[in-house]
Amino acid sequence: MKIQHSVLAVFIFILSLSGCAVNRATSQTTPGTDLSALNEYYVVKLKPDGRGINKLISNGLNELGHPTTTGPEESAPENADAIVTYKDKWVWDLTMYMIELTITFREPGTGFPLAEGNSFHTSLTRKSPEEMVDEVLTNIFNGAPKE
Amino acid sequence: MKYQPHIRTAFLLACFILVVNQLSGCASASKSVGMTAENIDLQHRQPYSVQVQVSGGHDTGALERSQISNEAFAEALVTSIEKSKLFTEIKQDENADYLLHVVLFDLEQPMFGGAFEVRMEAAWMLINRSNGETVWKKSIKSQHTAGVSDAFAGVTRIRLATEGAAKNNIAQGIDLLSKLDL
Numbered sequence: 072m073k074i075q076h077s078v079l080a081v082f083i084f085i086l087s088l089s090g091c092a093v094n095r096a097t098s099q100t101t102p103g104t105d106l107s108a109l110n111e112y113y114v115v116k117l118k119p120d121g122r123g124i125n126k127l128i129s130n131g132l133n134e135l136g137h138p139t140t141t142g143p144e145e146s147a148p149e150n151a152d153a154i155v156t157y158k159d160k161w162v163w164d165l166t167m168y169m170i171e172l173t174i175t176f177r178e179p180g181t182g183f184p185l186a187e188g189n190s191f192h193t194s195l196t197r198k199s200p201e202e203m204v205d206e207v208l209t210n211i212f213n214g215a216p217k218e
Numbered sequence: 219m220k221y222q223p224h225i226r227t228a229f230l231l232a233c234f235i236l237v238v239n240q241l242s243g244c245a246s247a248s249k250s251v252g253m254t255a256e257n258i259d260l261q262h263r264q265p266y267s268v269q270v271q272v273s274g275g276h277d278t279g280a281l282e283r284s285q286i287s288n289e290a291f292a293e294a295l296v297t298s299i300e301k302s303k304l305f306t307e308i309k310q311d312e313n314a315d316y317l318l319h320v321v322l323f324d325l326e327q328p329m330f331g332g333a334f335e336v337r338m339e340a341a342w343m344l345i346n347r348s349n350g351e352t353v354w355k356k357s358i359k360s361q362h363t364a365g366v367s368d369a370f371a372g373v374t375r376i377r378l379a380t381e382g383a384a385k386n387n388i389a390q391g392i393d394l395l396s397k398l399d400l
Contacts, residue, residue, distance in 0.1 A: 095282070097276065099273065099321065099323070101343070102273070102319055102321070102343070103343075103352065158324070160329075162329065170329075173324055175324065177357075181355075181357075182357055183355055183356070183357050184321070184323050184324075184341045184357055187324065189324075
């Protein structure tokens with residue numbers, strides 16, 4: 072019985088530390104932004120990113136017909152119509168997987184956000200990084216209702 | 219060592235209440251009162267009327283972490299502007315001199331931990347109603363941390379952290395707007 076109580080106490084402690092989670096896919100655009108006017112993109116590599124997510128986003132934009140390059144922030148070309156930043160969040164559940172991805176299009180120079188997409192999928196509905204990138208980009212360009 | 223039956227029952231009941239409390243708190247939306255900024259030192263007041271619009275927010279789902287709705291943020295922003303007296307009047311129609319549009323962008327919330335640090339980014343735009351010109355725009359980033367001393371329940375703690383980040387964002391926005399020479 073003592074062991075059972077200890078296990079229960081640990082369970083409650085873990086619950087006290089955790090928030091809640093749900094699957095979600097959203098996007099939004101700043102009023103006045105015309106995404107069709109943006110052609111060339113530059114994806115700024117997130118410094119801690121060791122998985123090459125910047126390349127997946129760059130490839131995704133190229134596949135959508137937008138000439139896109141990627142690299143460090145200081146190497147952004149002057150002719151880019153938008154700077155792309157991102158945040159990827161990974162958690163472990165038997166294996167590591169990407170639980171959340173946020174991609175933001177920004178105005179070159181000022182960094183003012185123009186559009187953003189976000190996908191959040193927990194373990195049972197997990198997607199590969201390629202699928203997450205594809206979903207977020209599709210949501211940004213096509214708009215996505217909240218799931 | 220054996221527990222007395224009444225002690226065991228009380229312990230299990232307390233555990234059950236705690237678990238229910240944790241789970242039922244999942245749908246705890248951020249509240250406008252917690253996001254309202256006060257006591258902001260203005261550079262100067264703007265002698266104009268303003269209309270406030272907010273977009274990009276989300277309602278909080280049944281099992282979701284605390285989100286910020288457009289309505290709650292707008293209410294907090296309006297109340298904050300009224301308390302600071304930044305603008306002479308807030309109008310909810312297009313007859314206002316300026317339109318203040320805030321788009322809620324990134325809301326970065328932790329999933330696990332003792333101290334919850336929430337970061338957010340909002341795009342602030344001030345538009346002159348007479349000619350439609352955007353006279354000012356700024357990306358404002360803010361953050362707030364809520365610890366176990368603020369709330370034991372994780373869902374309450376993340377709501378407090380989220381509200382704090384929004385409150386700081388509003389305070390920064392009003393401060394910057396008060397520095398404009400319109």
